[in-house]
Amino acid sequence: MRKLVPIAFLVVLGACASPSDGPSATNIRNASLPNSNEKIPVVELADAPLGIMGATTMSYASNDAGLSSFRSGGYVDSRLRRGDVIDVTIFDTGEEGILSTTNSKTLNLGRFTVDESGFVTLPFVGRQRVMESSPEALQSRIVAGLKGSAVNPQAVVSVVEKPANGITVNGNVRAPGRFPLTARKERVLDAIALAGGASGAPGGTTVTIVRGKQRASASLDRIMNEDRQNVYLLPDDQVMIEGDSPSFMALGAFKSAGEFEFEKDKLTLAQALGRAGGLLDDRADARNFYVFRNQPVYSDAAFAKAGKNPGAPFVTSKPVIYRVNLKDVSNFALMQQFQVQDGDILYASNAGLVDAAKLITVFQKSVATAAAPPPGGGGN
Known part of the structure; x- marks a missing residue:
């Protein structure tokens, strides 16, 4: 009967709390938002949006004009001036x-x-x-x-x-400086090329133009894909290149947990799992591998109701959790189509037996043992 007491104690203690590196599968299934108690949806990988168009969300709102707000036919004044x-x-x-x-x-x-x-x-x-x-x-x-x-x-x-009619290119480029405008009517991509090109990947590079009191930004990949974003430049324009490479976090029972940078739209979940070295055989629960994501949501209504710059995009986020069962072979094919997004967290939970073993270890350490008799402590 006495042997059942420690076991019963372990069961009760395990029901209350168990030592673990992170949330269990049960915790994740019951996760809710802290302020509203709204449950965070847990979506099976088979039901997740796949492919670049489905998995990624535009980094800008549909009504974001980007650099196209700078309407200009280019610099055409060829009159000679001082310093030319x-x-x-x-x-x-x-x-x-x-x-x-x-x-x-x-x-x-x-x-x-x-x-x-x-x-x-x-x-x-x-x-x-x-x-x-x-x-x-x-x-x-x-x-x-x-x-x-x-x-x-x-x-x-x-x-x-024409030094007086130049532009300035600064930031994450290989050769920042001031460059003259010519009769060729330089555009944004021309300016970046004059500065030696951007240091980072297009998906993680933001281009900002400052013209007087006007300012606008667009990602470099958007400028490369939308001709209307590759606007003509005017004298004294400032072109700033900012790099912020997308990254994801791998936490839990991975062989190489940590933060990993990647190029936007060019990393699948299968590749991300490989970056993290795969799951630990002696710890991970292959049936419960998760992707935590804050999905951006764009809305114009919030600003319109508040009377703050109606029409401007208001960006919020909606958490979602994708579950991957690596015991299901079909998920390996789906992982090759699921695109990783900036800020994603990959979490590999511990197998139940691993957490139970930790609990037993904690209990064993906590059991009081009789003190050893002091040296030479024999009877008188």
Whole structure:
């Protein structure tokens, strides 16, 4: 009868609480939100949305214009201003002109910078005021200045740099700095390329443009996939690149628990399980493997009712738990289609026998044992 007492005690104690690294399968099935007691849905993997379109939620609301709010046809002002650098080349097709003694009928005069007074000094034609002039107007003046020393002169003026009309690219790029805008009408992706490219993956990179008091953001992968997001840039635009690689957590009975970064839309649940090294054979309950997710929910109603910027997206989250039974072979195929999202928590629960063994160990340590007699403590 006495042998039944410790067993009964273990049963009662186990019903109250058992030592474990995390929640049990029963705890998870009965999980509820702390403030509302609303039960968190536990969805079997077979009933979960699969594939990239189903498993992932847009990182922006449907009415989020992103960078497309910057409407511009691009920078087209080619007038010369202080600090601009021009390249000048002259041609002479005659036999007795200034280039008659050379092997080529083309002569590159070099590059010239417009000084603070708005002038440039050119060979053969002298000092010219070019402030607010177009390259074409300067070409005509060069040709006029060459008359008399060339038979049929021609000139080409190209604007090489316009520092006053530049943009700034900062953040997670390989070569941040200030870059001039040219007649090619640079766009957002051009600016990122000028800065050496983004350091992170497109899915984890956010691009923000600041133009005066206006600011807008979009993910790099959205800009790459939506042409309207790849807007034209204007002088003094600030382009900021911020990297925040998606990550998931693996907790519980995994061989390699921890946080793991990944590229958005390119990691399946099967691959994530592999990243964590798989389940521990001597601890994990293969029938109860879970994915905890805070699903983003976008709503315009909350802002509209509050009178705060009606039409702006209001982002909330709704927890959901997906259960995976790895004893069911069909789930391995489903795991190859289920996409991991940023912030997901993978949890591998302990098998029931593991927690029971821990409880027995705790009980054994807590049982009082008779003190050993002190040395030399024999009778008098």
